[in-house]
Amino acid sequence: MPSIPPTDDDRFDPARVGLDHIGFGCADADAVAAWRDHLDAAGIEHSGIAGPTRMRSC
Template identity: 40%
Template sequence: MTFSAVAHVAIVVRDMAASIAWYERVLGFERSGEAKEGPPEAGHPRQLLKHPDSGFVLGIHEPHRRSDDLFDPSRTGLDHVAVHVSERADLDAWSARFDELGVEHSPVRDAGYAEFVSVFDPDRIAWELWWAKPS
């Protein structure tokens, strides 16, 4: 048995409107619909975003009862989300876009086998734009 691809990633946020606006403005996601899982009275608002170029789907959830803590990668759970870019030059283009938008991000880093730039959403969830070096 194998996996063919990631179906989606779902994150919990403190402010759905602010997060949706950030993902649209910074990473280019578009709204693709409201998730309809479970009875509304038992759940919490859920929005689906889809990236128009890659088809990557992101679920954003805002629980009714939540902690106002920011994301902390030192806790057990998610550390970051990494997405591939096609060419090394894409990292520079993304970095320039983040600068233009005034969005906090890392410099382009070299991990030996890959290079990446990290950007942080309003809840400090880290996203890496990742370019794998040719083998």
């Protein structure tokens, strides 16, 4: 993965460090909760469960 230097201003930059997003496709709500619990147990900060949405993959 390429290294991108952080920006000094506060404007949006798609290459800005910390703007990474990830999504998981899960079979059901129990699987989503299991992933949340797994991330919590690993000490990985996350935004929680966001509810049902239909997202288009890039």
